[in-house]
Amino acid sequence: MKSLIEQIRDGVQGEVCDGRAAPFYARDFGRQVYALPQVVVKATCEADVRHCLQVANARRIPVTVRGGGHSSNGQSLCENGILIVNLAEQAQYKRLDDYRVEVSARTRWGQLEKELNDHGRAFPVHTDYLNLSVGGTLSVGGIGVRSLVHGMQIDQVEKLRLILPDGSARWCSPEENADLFRFSLAGLGQVGVIETAVLRTIPYRKQSRIYIYGHRNLAALAESIVWMQAMKRPLPDFFQAVRMRGQVTSVFGLDDDDKSHEKWHPEAYPEFQLGMRPVADFPFWSHAIQGQWLQEQPTHMRLWSDYFFDFEGFVGFLAYLDTLVRDRSLSPYIWAIYVLVIRTTETSGRFPLSPAALPAATPFFYSVGVYCTVSETDLEGKSMAQDICARTQEKAFAFHGRPYLHGFYQLNREALLALYGRAYETLLALKDQVDPCYLLNANTSFHKIR
């Protein structure tokens, strides 16, 4: 009988290697979890992915799909099975018409955006770092500065080509294979591997201006944006806020276009304004800044967690974080706190595992990321950072927050049922149909508590 690696090599075009020769793939961005796969496959096309899933299914061994590997808690790792690295060297896409693009999940967002911009189009919602894969962020949800206006990345998806755990492929949309569609987006790859997605695009605007504001603390930041909730004024084109190195700042962005009279006006808060600057291609500008920050800590462990709240929960959680960062024993490990505002769309409630599937009706969701980093050799720091995560998770849940599933969190069965209720049971029923041996993407909370 052929060995696993031989059997995989027989059916794929991409590079295949022994997991022991590729230790890089035993860790993810968080560097907390270590899981060595038997075989690593760099998939280049749908047939590669299908073959890997078929082999895993026939041999009853685990198989995980990894995009950029930017999760924080081992979600994209595979212990002793097949790791499919689904990340292309170049954008793989097809423009369907002026408004829609069909893109391979292997494409990095930065690659796609560059191609779209060359054709006068843009994707509505960018993450602040563009080396993430399309499949990876659609599997968690995808939020960015423009979520204030456009919602999440998953709200921009018209349909998907999904490869089921047995290796068969099908299209899914709200009308066709609707349950697979709903549980694939923001679903951590539990019911299949996203191969391609058909996405909505918007006109490209190269130039924008950003207005930067300073706030006393996080509670003051929350207070300064109460008006958004009331929907009394027009909105800017984009928004984010961050606490870093002791400073809390918010950024309001306006595109240079002919709609400025309809939008939020920067004179709204002259007392807090720190400055204004023009920026070309904000997504790439922001990506470059993220890249620099990440280079400052190449071997750190990163315990990143984000939670979504309604406004009341957001205010309560930020007030709690103000107390946490005042604690000098903890604050050195809290690298950043990151806030985005996400508009509720018609489709926000469609995806049951999405952090935006909050039960309360609210015009916006508020995401708060608490990003702890600690040197790999600092064992005391590691337990402090874990303690911060445990405390923030407890508080977030007390404020009815929902976890953003790429992050660092611990969910037991009780927590999953409390968070997802019947949707969780539906997921398990779907899994029983499409992946009865629970082989696909097994390194998640959904498997551990089965």
Ligand SMILES: Cc1cc2nc3c(=O)[nH]c(=O)nc-3n(C[C@H](O)[C@H](O)[C@H](O)COP(=O)(O)OP(=O)(O)OC[C@H]3O[C@@H](n4cnc5c(N)ncnc54)[C@H](O)[C@@H]3O)c2cc1C
């Ligand atoms: C520096 C940095 C900046 C970030 N900024 C943002 C941000 O601005 N906004 C935001 O929303 N998020 C942000 N994130 C979080 C990010 O969206 C998630 O970590 C995302 O999952 C990363 O994509 P990836 O390609 O690295 O996915 P991976 O970590 O490789 O995979 C994530 C999960 O999806 C599964 N998966 C991957 N590809 C597929 C597929 N094709 N089909 C099915 N399942 C799949 C994996 O098995 C895993 O469970 C950031 C993360 C980092 C590290």
